[in-house]
Amino acid sequence: MVARAIDLKRVLVRPIRADERARFDGLLVEQHYLRSSVLVGEALRYVATEGERWLALLGWSTAAFKCQPRDRWIGWPARLKWRRLRLIANNARFLVLPEGRQPHLASRVLALNTRRLSRDWAAAFGHPLLLVETFVERDRFLGTCYRAAGWTELGETKGCGRAGGKYVEHGVCKRILVKPLCGQWQALICDPDPHPEWSREEQGMDSLSLRLAGPGSLYEALKEVPDPRDRQGCSYRNSAGLLVLIIAAVLAGRASYEGIAQWVLDVPEDLLRSLGCVREARTGRCRRPCETTIRRIIKSVDGEVVDRVFARWAREQGVQLAGNAIAIDGKSLRGSHGADPHQQVHLVAAFTHREGVVIAQQEVSNKSNEIPAARAILADLDLEGVTVTMDAMHTQRETAEMIVEKKGPTFCR
Secondary structure, three states: OOOOOOOHHHOEEEEOOHHHHHHHHHHHHHHOOOOOOOOOOOOEEEEEEEOOEEEEEEEEEEOOOOOHHHHHHHOOOHHHHHHHHHHEEEEEEEEEOHHHOOOOHHHHHHHHHHHHHHHHHHHHHOOOOOEEEEEEEOOOOOOHHHHHOOOEEEEEOOOEEEEOOEEEEOOOOEEEEEEEOOOOHHHHHOOOOOOOOOOOOOOOOOHHHOOOOOOOOHHHHHOOOOOOOOOOOOOEOOHHHHHHHHHHHHHOOOOEHHHHHHHHOOOOHHHHHHOOEOEOOOOOOEOOOOHHHHHHHHHHOOHHHHHHHHHHHHHHOOOOOOOOEEEEEEEEOEOOOOOOOOOOOEEEEEEEOOOOOEEEEEEOOOOOOHHHHHHHHHHOOOOOOOEEEEOHHHOOHHHHHHHHHOOOOEEEO
């Protein structure tokens, strides 16, 4: 039986409904060559239809952390890249169903989807998209439909993939294709000034302007934190310098080990020398901590001592609480789960609205939740004249009584 021809003018692309998720995932697992429906990070799922007939499925997710041809083509430095990476989405899944296999349909569907994608992304995640990317297996597909839809090929990958926080060679080379979503995309994505309407990560402070080294600096304050490393074979003079770089990266908006490591690549040489980073004899440049080193020091250092020292130093730098407002919020540290995806490190932090500085932080026990951690933070703060904002889950009588007793107004959102 010959399938009925599709009228391309009647094809629509729309986000799937909640009750369609099982059908969407089932078709991907059954018919897509990867046999997986998993999308990483911020993600949207679409279906192309003609009337009630499903023709194709598309899945969009967080952009690739590392892609040298893409980054060279954009022309952004590492520090800016990790502020703007969220403005790129990856077409991680594209499946044309048997009912939709006719000439020109795939490129038509891609064009319709990219036309609405940025608006949908802004509605879902609070920021638009400026660029989209995809990776097409060289030995399996030609990528013809992407080129027909106006995508540009930038080169090929090296045949490596990210698994468990590390990059491993799998030998499958892929074509890299990209498509801008607006005319001014490059000016916007490479503008060093923060955009006022984008996400909180984009609003990360310029932490390099803080007093990180020298008398009265964060480096001097953190020297009282016990160094957990075995002194034999250490590439860095002391852990205080590493902790300064990690804290500065977090203040700049980096929320993952990978992001911290990439941010450090753009730190000036003179600051690295001031923080005790040793020079490599071969290059004459300071050695910068890699993702593995950063992960190791974060997991081994006494976090409570670091939090206490940093909070004291921040207040000494003029971060006043009286008349200010602090937010209590929790988040999982991306990439911190190791082998068990259900054991991510989850933190609750208090940070000032005005300066965006973290003044206290508490790790959430695997057998608990954010509420006891938030109370432990509040118990150590002077809340007189301070407005406290918290998520609705903290609308607990005991928490409210603690804030009132410490003369602090509260607002739950």
